Amino acid sequence: MSVFNDTFRTAMGAAASAHGTHVSAVYTQDVNSAIDAAFEAIRAEAHRVQNVDIKFAKGNIAEAYHAGTFNVSAVAKGQTGVSAEMMINNKTGQDIRYGQLGVDERVAELKYYITGEKTAKALNNPGYSSGDKVVPADQLDEVHQVASRESLRNMETRPEVAETYAHTAENASDRLEYGDVSSKPLSNQEAIDLTKDLKSEDAVNPEDHGLIINEFVEWSDIAREAGQAALHAAAFSAALTAAPYLAKAIVNGIKKGEIDLVTLSEGAAAVATSTPQVALRASIAAAIVSASKAGYCGEAMKGMSPHAVGMATAMVINSIGYSMKYAKGEMPGNEVALNCIKDSIALASGLLGASLGNSIIPIPVMGALIGNMIGSTIGAMAFQGVHSVTLGICVESGWTMFGLVDQDYQVPEDVLQQCGFDLIKVDRINVQRFEPGRLQVQHIDVQTTGMVFLRRGVVGMSAVGYV
Template sequence: MDAGFVEGFEYFAQNAGAQIAANGSAERIVLAEEEIAALAEAIEVLGTNKSVDFLSGDIAEYLLAHTFNIDAILSESENRATVPRVTSFASPDIVLNTGEEFQVKFYADGAKSARAQSVTYREASNNPSTKAGAAHVIAQGDVDPNSPIYKGMGRVIPKDQTADAELFLDRKAAKESVTRKSNARRYVETKENLTEVVEDRRGVASKSFAREESKQIAREAKEGNLNLEDYGISMDQMIKARHILASSIKAGMSAAMIAAVLKAGPLLVSCVEELVATGEVDLDRLQDSGTDLATNSGAAFVTGSISSAIVEAMHSGLLGESAKDLNPSIVASATVVAVNAIRNGVKVAKGEMGNREFADAVVRDTFVSAVALAGGAVGQAALPMVPMIGYLLGSFVGSAVGGITYNAGQSLLMSFAVEKGITFFGIVDQDYELPESTLESLGIEVFEYERFMPDSASIDKFSPDVLRLDPTSVDTYRISFPKRGVIGFGKVGYIDSH
């Protein structure tokens, strides 16, 4: 198999995971920004006809639901909150797709919010606005008239009212436990479910809001000058270090898995072919390949996690406005080149790689990366309905073409250096040391000084001379010219012609 193609494939195996990670992070940021826009639109749709007090309560429902969704998107959770806006008796204000329900009460103080959250069916049946619904439920005989109508729901109140609300509920529970124990349970149940946020069982949570915050948002909405960023609702304020860390680790693991699968495919095919041809598998080669596989997967984990973290930080605005629109594919490719350069730099420091090899590796990765990016762009344009698949297919072709082209160009450059004797500004080392065979043919004794040993003493033995007749011979001469060729990495010199 062509060496250039192999190098291109190895680059693609490491780069593919980073590309998916980077583009996935960019997509999450886009979805979160769309959720912020949906919140602004929902507040606008509520209109300006209601008073600030009533409007602030409605707005609080959307603030809680949409900020929960933003956190879910950034946490890569599938859970979502909706505001059903149903007016039927004891209906929830916010519903999660997990089945969890929440009731929102943003009243004037903690005691009033807690009282509204702990209303019983009996009390509701005495209220003109809820009398019909409560009486209907009680008549069915399925509920205890002294149980709260919002039983089982999360009870959301403003963040600045929790202490007063809990104090109110504790006092009411203590008082009722003396005279009416059955009635005291509703206060205990309400306190157990009291919360400032909409939260699921996996830690995804909305922002919390104070009563005055919701009222001020309502005022600005009525005036038409609401800016959600003033209340901490923007990408650079909503995204947290935990979001970036969690998603980058997950992206790195996915990248490592992709690299392992891509690298293991050719290995498995080779093993099957060897098994069919010889009836056995070279376990030593398989072990060496497994070590390489683990190394490449580790490198893919690093590039995938770093690419994901950088793109999320850039596109969320944490690194400034100028970086928000940077192409995630370019970030991923640059990350792969940088990580490979660091790995090779360590090899140089350990003496496992020369400076010329290091420079060549950096240039090769940069060249293959550029061709892969171009191929990915072509693939994405050819398959716009499946952008990531189209991009990866184009990137694979580009990586292979880049590897083959670079190797061909390098071979051409070395051939030109051999023929013309130039160094290309130090890229090629021109060595003019003659090979040992040429020196020996000239009658020059060659030895390796590291192995030179002095002659050992010996006693000469006497033996009579024997008459010998030397046959006449004609001296013959052979003329040869030393040839030049590639004798090392980036190095041209005289080669042994024998």
Template sequence: MSDGFKDGYEFYVRTAGAQLAALTESARIEAIDREIEKLYREIAELGTNKTVETLSGDIAEFYHADTFNIDAILNDSSNRAYVPRINTFASPDVVLDTGEAFQIKYYADGAKSARAQAVSLEEASRNPHTSSGAIKTLASDGATGSDPIYDGMGRLIPDGQLDEADVFLDQKIVKESVVRPDEVRRYSETKEKLTSTVSDRDGISSKGLSREESKQLARESKEGSLDLANHGISADQLMEAKHIAKASLKAGLSAAAIAALLQAAPSIIESIQELAQEGSIDLGRLQEDGADTVAAGGSAFVTGALTAALTDMAQSGKLGESLVGLPSAVIASATVIAFNALKNGIRMAHGDMDQRSYADAILNDTFIASCALASGMLGQAACPIPALGYMLGSFVGSAVGGLTYQAGKQAFISFSVEHGATFFGLVDQDYELPDPVLSEIGLDVFEYDRFAFEQPALDGFAPSYAEIEMSEGPKPAITLPRRGVIAVGKVGYVL
């Protein structure tokens, strides 16, 4: 694996989880915004010809359905609510895809709202507007006149009316238990099902809506001045700290798993090849690779969690309107670069990295991130599958960026070697002759801390013997020092 490709791959390992976290959270914010736009559109489609009283009740149906859906998005739930808008007898106003149904009554006070929710089949049969449906229901097997017409449904009334409604229902239960025991069930069942929000068994819930606020929404709609943000309906207001924390933890765990898998992939492939060729695996190497995998997963957890939180806060508007349109990929890349810069800065402070190596690492990350970002955008445009196209494009861009940076770096250093350029201090031109060069030109070289006096020794005697000397002509040996790279960002003399 070439150094350039290795750098690109290692950068992708560090950023893949963060990029996926950013894309996921960006998609979640977009889904919330779509639900808010949907609520705007549905309210507008109700028209302005209705009275405020009638319009407020219709608005409440869509309000509860859409805010339920927003809460489901915020809590990663697949459950959804919809408004059927059918006028058959005792039809529900809001239905969940889990099968739960809700009837909505928005009356002047809690007692009136509770009374409307507890209407019996007998009472409905005496009402000209509902008599036909009630009579048909009574004709079916098992139905009695005391049964509530909304039997089994959730009974939703305005926020703030529950206490008054409970008092009314309790009074009716006590009274009817003495006078007409058969009527007790409909009041008891209504009280049991009474609620001020649409909710499911998983705890997903709509936003409460008071009667006065529903009327205010109706008035603003009729006047054409409706702004849901003034009523607490915006991504910024609906996304709470608990939602961000939950998403960050999930994103961090996913990022760690992705980084660990990508980090281990080359080692696994190499081990398979080694096993096939030699029949054994180097366990020592596997142990070292395992430590690298754990380290990569730990770093990815931090960057993934931070990226998810920053994406949520920036694109929801919690960090100001100017950052709402900031691309999620930019947030992810900036987070990873900043985290790596911080990590390398700590190493430099401890003396494990010099300043030029630190600067080179930042430039390397920034250049590869730019290539990955551009290639990811192209990949997403070419592949319509959400996230997949960007992740594939980002991988290609990271590899190309690593190779390009290394090639550019070599050209940059070569120019510095040939022309002595420093590029405003980015390259250190060292003109001190190294020890081998000094020795080559005949100068004695020694180090003070290693200097030692010669030890005296007795001369030994040996008889002389004849030796025929062979004469050879002189062989000139000339070694010229040249300029070359002696450290990261440093040019000096080499032999």
């Protein structure tokens, strides 16, 4: 049972890193899927206005662009209930509706004219003042200046016109915004270029127009996802760690008729010591995967396998722990090496198990997590079995297995005591003066001598000696 407990703890450590990588992989995949959906919506709108002149069609493309990038931002920010959609209804001031649709939604009017002054004047419609106003990013300052100027100029003679311009000066923006979710600003020239590309026969690369994951995922989003992965992994670990103690406490409670506080306290201590490390593993792995997939670590790292990241993270954290114990004298060097070998085998098995788990259990994260734990446990137990056989060979042959097995030829103290030797531990020797008196010789009775045959065997962690 102790072998299983040890291997299960190894599997738990691997599962924590795997959980973090799977959560981040799903997150980045969701963002990429939202980008693909946004681009398809923009392409569909371009097809709808294929026969419209570019100077007019660019406004429709801008609407699709703002709605699409707003939806991508919502996914990147983890706001599942927030979205935007174009309103093909020709109602005044209602080009796009966005926010929590049907619950707390807003409407916006978009104008993309050739200059900021023309855009500002095009927005001078009282029907647009019931919602937000979106203008080209390169015209935003000019729109504000023109609207403020026209508001002051018409204040005395045409107060209703002045009020409309004042609304534009206060509310015109280069993006849709709802909380921390926002669309991506688009200049007038960018709208023209995008429309031209979509109307041409050539293939269009979304990345050329800002539709790329690192334009939407920020370091704060990576930190948030890493924190959520850590929280989920910690909760999962706490549940698995506490379960055996709770079951034991219940069984003992039924037998004794009272709550087993000792077992419960042991379970609480185990949860307290294991949970922080599990959370650390998951958060580090999640942050690495999110940053890599978002392009913050370079183009080459975008294609890095999340499973490989989880394996590397677990190996590094385990190695740090073993090294600290070795530095404090709590673990010999050969045990450090053996534990690192065991971890690599367990993690590699977990990697294979995660792939099989995804195939057998097509539930996001869950299939890979279960497969990883089973694979890691089997791999660690297989290592224990092979290691036991290897130690048996070392006992018979004296082989040190490249220095990983300590061949200790000293007889252990417990064996010497079993043979009848009195072991003296001398802390301090007090020397006294010896004064010989009369020497008396007594009769010595010799009894039968007992014999104990020593054999070589395992006397410690990867240590062979006489037992």
